[in-house]
Amino acid sequence: MDLGPYLLFASLEGLVHAAVLSLIALGLSLVFGVMRIVNVAHGEFFMLGAILTWWVSNFVMGNPALGFLLALLIVPLVVGIIAMFSDLLILRHLKYDPEVTIIATIGILYIIQQFALMTFGPDARPVEQPFNIRLDLYWFGFSAYKFFVIFSAIILLFCVWLVMAKTKFGLILRATQLDSEIAQAFGIPISTVYSLVFGVGAAIAAVGAVLIVPIQQAHYLMGGEPLLLAFIVVIIGGLGSLKGTVVAAMLIGISDGIISVFFSPNLAKILATLLVVVVLLIRPNGLFRTIRI
Amino acid sequence: MLIVNNLTSYYSNIKILKELSFNLNQGQVLCLLGRNGAGKTTTLKSIMGLVDKTRGSILFNNEKLSGIPAHYIPKKGIGYVPQGRRLFLELTVEENLEIGLLARKKGKDTKDKVLSMFPRLKERINQISGTLSGGEQQMLALARALCIEPSLLLLDEPSEGLQPSMISLIRNSILELKKQGVSILLVEQRIEAILPVADEVIIIENGSKTFSAYAKEFKDKKTLQNLYNFTGL
Ligand SMILES: Nc1ncnc2c1ncn2[C@@H]1O[C@H](COP(=O)(O)OP(=O)(O)OP(=O)(O)O)[C@@H](O)[C@H]1O
Ligand SMILES: [Mg+2]
Numbered sequence: 001m002d003l004g005p006y007l008l009f010a011s012l013e014g015l016v017h018a019a020v021l022s023l024i025a026l027g028l029s030l031v032f033g034v035m036r037i038v039n040v041a042h043g044e045f046f047m048l049g050a051i052l053t054w055w056v057s058n059f060v061m062g063n064p065a066l067g068f069l070l071a072l073l074i075v076p077l078v079v080g081i082i083a084m085f086s087d088l089l090i091l092r093h094l095k096y097d098p099e100v101t102i103i104a105t106i107g108i109l110y111i112i113q114q115f116a117l118m119t120f121g122p123d124a125r126p127v128e129q130p131f132n133i134r135l136d137l138y139w140f141g142f143s144a145y146k147f148f149v150i151f152s153a154i155i156l157l158f159c160v161w162l163v164m165a166k167t168k169f170g171l172i173l174r175a176t177q178l179d180s181e182i183a184q185a186f187g188i189p190i191s192t193v194y195s196l197v198f199g200v201g202a203a204i205a206a207v208g209a210v211l212i213v214p215i216q217q218a219h220y221l222m223g224g225e226p227l228l229l230a231f232i233v234v235i236i237g238g239l240g241s242l243k244g245t246v247v248a249a250m251l252i253g254i255s256d257g258i259i260s261v262f263f264s265p266n267l268a269k270i271l272a273t274l275l276v277v278v279v280l281l282i283r284p285n286g287l288f289r290t291i292r293i
Numbered sequence: 294m295l296i297v298n299n300l301t302s303y304y305s306n307i308k309i310l311k312e313l314s315f316n317l318n319q320g321q322v323l324c325l326l327g328r329n330g331a332g333k334t335t336t337l338k339s340i341m342g343l344v345d346k347t348r349g350s351i352l353f354n355n356e357k358l359s360g361i362p363a364h365y366i367p368k369k370g371i372g373y374v375p376q377g378r379r380l381f382l383e384l385t386v387e388e389n390l391e392i393g394l395l396a397r398k399k400g401k402d403t404k405d406k407v408l409s410m411f412p413r414l415k416e417r418i419n420q421i422s423g424t425l426s427g428g429e430q431q432m433l434a435l436a437r438a439l440c441i442e443p444s445l446l447l448l449d450e451p452s453e454g455l456q457p458s459m460i461s462l463i464r465n466s467i468l469e470l471k472k473q474g475v476s477i478l479l480v481e482q483r484i485e486a487i488l489p490v491a492d493e494v495i496i497i498e499n500g501s502k503t504f505s506a507y508a509k510e511f512k513d514k515k516t517l518q519n520l521y522n523f524t525g526l
Contacts (some may be wrong), residue, residue, distance in 0.1 A: 168395065171384075171392065174388075175381050175384065177387075178381045178383055182373075182375060182381070183392070184363040185343065185366070185391055186367055187365075187367045187393075187397070187441075188396075189362070189364045214504055
């Protein structure tokens with residue numbers, strides 16, 4: 001392959017990861033934006049989504065698309081409910097104190113990770129692609145499923161934007177984010193809002209997981225790297241900014257894809273982390289913090 | 294309609310309000326005066342359920358407010374205009390009003406009524422509230438609280454940082470609301486700001502009531518002198 005097509009290939013691969021990464025980062029950023037807490041367990045909700053997808057797809061015999069669709073419907077729901085319970089049982093009682101919450105979510109991280117290890121074992125679990133079509137792109141073939149991943153992520157991002165910008169629920173979230181005390185004084189039940197946001201944040205990451213397992217395999221340690229990348233994305237994009245999150249995820253995801261293909265995945269991570277340092281030096285609030293939603 | 298009895302409030306175990314008691318009758322304007330840090334804002338926040346640790350009782354229309362979750366309190370018909378306005382600054386004028394309307398599920402009628410009181414807000418309905426002038430922001434804070442159609446309105450220093458014409462506009466709104474039967478608990482720093490509207494004045498010092506007077510006593514030189522002394526002006 002020539003350099004041009006090779007670059008295109010690497011960018012497409014990068015775009016797939018960028019799509020999933022933007023979902024994970026969006027969940028993290030939503031939780032941080034509204035609740036002002038750092039959820040270190042976020043990557044484990046992603047991992048849980050992936051493992052549950054494997055479990056559901058094993059459960060359903062016959063056409064792999066059936067299992068996948070079922071997983072897409074119920075896995076985010078289940079992960080969201082688990083996250084809501086961890087908010088109800090743990091975080092709420094800590095009054096969302098920033099430092100204490102970090103420690104608590106580290107605890108949740110290990111609980112979920114060990115639970116996954118004990119229940120599903122240490123092996124990487126493959127999930128069959130729901131459909132196996134290769135699109136001929138003249139220079140190389142590319143899996144149609146990967147386009148589906150990109151497309152689904154775009155749809156979900158658009159839906160989240162729509163909810164945030166155009167609905168009453170979105171307005172309530174934004175008001176809670178801006179001033180939770182005054183939000184209460186106007187009848188907004190902020191603890192219910194917090195539980196929902198924590199659940200929705202985890203569920204969005206779980207959607208990313210359902211989409212990625214047919215490409216990547218499920219494993220109980222797979223939550224660490226996406227968490228790191230999501231942090232990088234959220235810092236670069238500006239905490240709580242939806243637009244910034246998407247742009248930064250594209251930037252990180254695509255450059256990660258290209259650098260990994262041409263050089264090495266490790267170099268890609270090193271450069272991404274370096275970028276965080278640079279951005280924090282020039283724009284401590286992130287690239288897009290001034291632009292909301 | 295509002296009976297505050299032996300209200301004691303703490304911030305992390307420091308006693309801020311000490312056995313504060315007062316009554317507010319329907320359609321009356323009760324003013325709280327006091328120096329900086331006396332506990333005026335804390336009193337209003339305690340009524341709104343925003344102070345974690347309080348003792349004593351707060352009754353509103355014979356219902357106990359103390360102890361119920363903060364977000365139920367506005368639903369009983371209590372509107373709050375906080376000190377420093379506390380608008381949702383990144384939201385538009387309309388969205389700020391929408392939050393007020395949502396509290397008691399009020400609709401377009403209420404919104405139109407409130408906007409007719411403040412035509413300047415109507416012209417700026419899609420403006421981001423953070424870009425409004427100080428006076429317009431104060432109007433919006435008041436309008437937002439009126440969107441819940443309150444029977445009790447808590448106002449925390451609404452004249453802070455405003456020029457005289459804007460102060461008189463706010464004052465006229467207060468008188469208008471009073472005429473409609475709304476009870477008002479008004480916090481102010483300066484006596485001149487409240488004398489024309491108050492039915493009763495309470496002085497708070499260090500979280501306790503140290504002096505109170507009814508409107509008819511304001512003409513009395515000695516009472517007036519007392520008021521000035523207590524507020525340190
Ligand atoms: N969130 C808080 N945590 C701890 N202490 C607080 C808090 N809010 C207020 N205080 C303290 O409570 C006391 C009373 O404060 P409050 O805001 O009620 O005064 P105020 O009478 O409204 O004063 P001002 O006229 O300056 O607005 C002050 O000493 C203040 O430092
Ligand atoms: Mg005050």
